[in-house]
Amino acid sequence: MELQKNFFFVFLFISLTYSTSVVDFCVADLKLPSGPAGYPCRNPADLTVDDFTFSGLATPGNGSNIFKLGISEAFDVTFPAVNGLGISVLRADLGVGGVVPLHSHRVTELIYMVEGSMITGFINTDNKPYFKTLNKGDIMIIPQGSYHFSVNNGTTPAVATATFNSANPGIHIATLSIAANNLPTDLIQKITLLDTNQIHELKKIFGGTN
């Protein structure tokens, strides 16, 4: 009993020390602009339990694209309850041969392999790659800011979730950064050393101009 009481006070102390928030939650008001701390809060008096649940991950995202990748997101913009709480999650569906292209986020990611398998890896600032095949039930940490990727090299579709310590982790895809905008081809050639024809090919696929 004494021990339990001590644990309780240690827990209380830690909670008080590390929680700086003055509200329990802040369901996003998407009609107002977001800032560095997220969206302003909706009036708690107007909220119901349905504002804290979301069924959008029950169905795969649209995987009819060059990567055979479908993404369903529960970020602040689709699931306003995560606003201000430093958490969000997505569901990724990779067809056979599907790819999550090289990308990074502002924050750390925790991958959980739900079905099938995928080769997943990250590359840190020393350029050292860490990759392996994740199988059903495996989890993997992708440290904040690192480039990472997945490839479904198996014979069945793969399903995984990715949880982030941000309500909006941002998704910064390397190929799209150079080929889905109007950055001039001669500049891209200089800053990447890619072949000009290759850059034109990528721009054709991702809608880039110039």
Ligand SMILES: *[C@@H]1O[C@H](CO)[C@@H](O)[C@H](O)[C@H]1NC(C)=O
């Ligand atoms: C899936 O995406 C493709 C390519 O953008 C589009 O043509 C198709 O209509 C989308 N399907 C659904 C069900 O939204």
Ligand SMILES: *[C@@H]1O[C@H](CO)[C@@H](O)[C@H](O)[C@H]1NC(C)=O
């Ligand atoms: C992908 O699968 C093939 C066939 O099973 C295998 O030979 C190859 O080594 C795999 N690639 C990687 C990177 O694991």
